[in-house]
Amino acid sequence: xxxxxxxxxxxxxxxxxxxxxxxxxxxxxxxxxxxxxxxxxxxxxxxxxxxxxxxxxxxxxxxxxxxxxxxxxxxxxxxxxxxxxxxxxxxxxxxxxxxxxxxxxxxxxxxxxxxxxxxxxxxxxxxxxxxxxxxxxxxxxxxxxxxxxxxxxxxxxxxxxxxxxxxxxxxxxxxxxxxxxxxxxxxxxxxxxxxxxxxxxxxxxxxxxxxxxxxxxxxxxxxxxxxxxxxxxxxxxxxxxxxxxxxxxxxxxxxxxxxxxxxxxxxxxxxxxxxxxxxxxxxxxxxxxxxxxxxxxxxxxxxxxxxxxxxxxxxxxxxxxxxxxxxxxxxxxxxxxxxxxxxxxxxxxxxxxxxxxxxxxxxxxxxxxxxxxxxxxxxxxxxxxxxxxxxxxxxxxxxxxxxxxxxxxxxxxxxxxxxxxxxxxxxxxxxxxxxxxxxxxxxxxxxxxxxxxxxxxxxxxxxxxxxxxxxxxxxxxxxxxxxxxxxxxxxxxxxxxxxxx
RNA sequence: GUCCCCAUCGUCUAGAGGCCUAGGACACUGCCUUUUCAAGGCAGUAACCAGGGUUCGAAUCCCUGUGGGGACGCCA
Numbered sequence: 004x005x006x007x008x009x010x011x012x013x014x015x016x017x018x019x020x021x022x023x024x025x026x027x028x029x030x031x032x033x034x035x036x037x038x039x040x041x042x043x044x045x046x047x048x049x050x051x052x053x054x055x056x057x058x059x060x061x062x063x064x065x066x067x068x069x070x071x072x073x074x075x076x077x078x079x080x081x082x083x084x085x086x087x088x089x090x091x092x093x094x095x096x097x098x099x100x101x102x103x104x105x106x107x108x109x110x111x112x113x114x115x116x117x118x119x120x121x122x123x124x125x126x127x128x129x130x131x132x133x134x135x136x137x138x139x140x141x142x143x144x145x146x147x148x149x150x151x152x153x154x155x156x157x158x159x160x161x162x163x164x165x166x167x168x169x170x171x172x173x174x175x176x177x178x179x180x181x182x183x184x185x186x187x188x189x190x191x192x193x194x195x196x197x198x199x200x201x202x203x204x205x206x207x208x209x210x211x212x213x214x215x216x217x218x219x220x221x222x223x224x225x226x227x228x229x230x231x232x233x234x235x236x237x238x239x240x241x242x243x244x245x246x247x248x249x250x251x252x253x254x255x256x257x258x259x260x261x262x263x264x265x266x267x268x269x270x271x272x273x274x275x276x277x278x279x280x281x282x283x284x285x286x287x288x289x290x291x292x293x294x295x296x297x298x299x300x301x302x303x304x305x306x307x308x309x310x311x312x313x314x315x316x317x318x319x320x321x322x323x324x325x326x327x328x329x330x331x332x333x334x335x336x337x338x339x340x341x342x343x344x345x346x347x348x349x350x351x352x353x354x355x356x357x358x359x360x361x362x363x364x365x366x367x368x369x370x371x372x373x374x375x376x377x378x379x380x381x382x383x384x385x386x387x388x389x390x391x392x393x394x395x396x397x398x399x400x401x402x403x404x405x406x407x408x409x410x411x412x413x414x415x416x417x418x419x420x421x422x423x424x425x426x427x428x429x430x431x432x433x434x435x436x437x438x439x440x441x442x443x444x445x446x447x448x449x450x451x452x453x454x455x456x457x458x459x460x461x462x463x464x465x466x467x468x469x470x471x472x473x474x475x476x477x478x479x480x481x482x483x484x485x486x487x488x489x490x491x492x493x494x495x496x497x498x499x500x501x502x503x504x
Numbered sequence: 505g506u507c508c509c510c511a512u513c514g515u516c517u518a519g520a521g522g523c524c525u526a527g528g529a530c531a532c533u534g535c536c537u538u539u540u541c542a543a544g545g546c547a548g549u550a551a552c553c554a555g556g557g558u559u560c561g562a563a564u565c566c567c568u569g570u571g572g573g574g575a576c577g578c579c580a
Contacts, residue, residue: 023580059580113577130505154578184577189578218574223538251507257573258573289516294518316573319515321515324529327531356565452538462539466541476541
């Protein structure tokens with residue numbers, strides 16, 4: 004909160020997800036803060052795939068992370084580092100630590116370790132490894148050829164502390180810290196180990212991550228000290244990066260956001276039709292603020308972002324606010340771009356419509372109006388669908404007010420007949436009234452005129468028309484705007500259907 | 505249980521000792537327009553976890569308590 008960035012160091016940050024699940028929305032927020040920080044300081048944003056868990060890592064998840072980041076517009080600026088390709092290196096570093104007495108071979112079985120852990124829990128202590136093998140000079144008898152893990156030889160006394168850029172000084176008594184495993188008995192390295200090796204090699208200047216990593220930091224501090232010799236000789240990278248631990252994103256139940264208490268998959272938001280900039284705007288306000296400002300363009304986020312204004316406590320993921328922000332960004336979006344997204348992501352919404360109709364300029368005109376009222380791209384597509392259909396569509400007219408009043412019903416029909424006639428006259432051989440120079444205000448005048456002439460209320464008149472022309476009782480586009488845009492032939496067919504209702 | 509972190513309206517937040525009878529936003533409620541719908545405008549309800557200090561003065565600093573969350577893996 005109170006620490007600023009030293010100006011001469013090159014800022015290099017990374018997002019380091021493990022491909023064991025779809026890109027989590029919390030990961031997107033972490034990425035966003037890293038990305039904004041890099042942009043703001045003229046640094047670089049990098050990506051590292053932490054696929055050391057060979058059991059659970061899957062290619063499809065890596066693909067998902069990559070495609071989601073691309074969708075969000077936050078792509079890495081240097082080649083992606085895959086940890087699974089570097090096992091040999093990690094092993095060598097670990098062996099080196101063993102030979103220097105910074106780590107040791109542990110011959111305990113998982114069951115043995117688990118047993119002591121449970122025992123300590125019962126005694127009211129923090130469950131830790133009993134350090135059985137810490138001072139061994141040779142393998143225990145009978146286990147000479149047994150597989151062994153490699154553990155860090157973490158100091159037993161003193162304290163380990165670091166200065167968090169968001170929270171200030173955080174320190175841990177060393178006696179509470181474990182001799183954590185750095186290489187599993189199957190030879191695969193663990194997270195806390197490789198993260199340090201890679202951050203050193205990638206010359207990461209600032210580690211910005213979720214605060215669930217606070218407790219890992221002292222372990223990593225130990226490793227930074229032990230692996231100091233790995234730091235690049237050019238000295239342009241800090242020996243130990245600065246840390247900034249971001250508050251968690253919480254579900255409605257105030258617990259860490261997970262599948263159980265909210266939608267966590269980034270893809271789901273894309274499929275629902277959120278604009279990426281809307282999602283990002285919502286996410287940036289979860290834990291960060293700039294005075295009273297709520298709406299930010301990507302450029303504004305970059306210009307305004309800073310770690311000083313990052314919040315310390317967790318933030319509940321609030322879907323209502325997301326929806327509001329989505330609507331605000333929708334209003335500002337370029338309609339041509341919206342059409343493109345509709346075509347690539349929401350083609351399925353157009354069953355029964357010949358897609359070439361999407362290319363007609365009238366589509367853009369329709370989108371311009373629709374986007375003012377809806378929040379999601381999918382909604383734009385759904386609103387567009389019936390409008391682009393040729394001719395009549397099935398409608399449910401049972402809810403119409405005129406069902407209760409035969410007199411009005413007849414008057415409205417008379418009015419519609421007048422409208423059809425008038426429309427033809429105004430069309431002057433064009434496809435649509437708009438092409439003939441008829442606009443919103445003209446339609447307003449025409450409809451009001453007809454209502455006056457036939458002695459009906461505007462609301463009674465527009466209700467049935469809206470239903471038959473849009474196929475829906477309510478629509479995201481006003482009738483006054485819609486009538487000029489659509490092909491008059493389609494409107495006429497639909498109004499004829501209305502007359503028969 | 506142990507360690508770490510946190511604590512302002514229901515939610516996101518502003519707040520860096522006096523500008524705070526605590527501001528904005530979402531949501532909610534009401535009103536206006538009711539001569540088009542899911543628009544727009546206006547207004548309102550609503551919070552400094554508790555107790556002790558420090559200070560002329562505390563939402564803001566300190567301590568304690570309470571509450572919440574996170575971490576305690578040969579997951580990341």
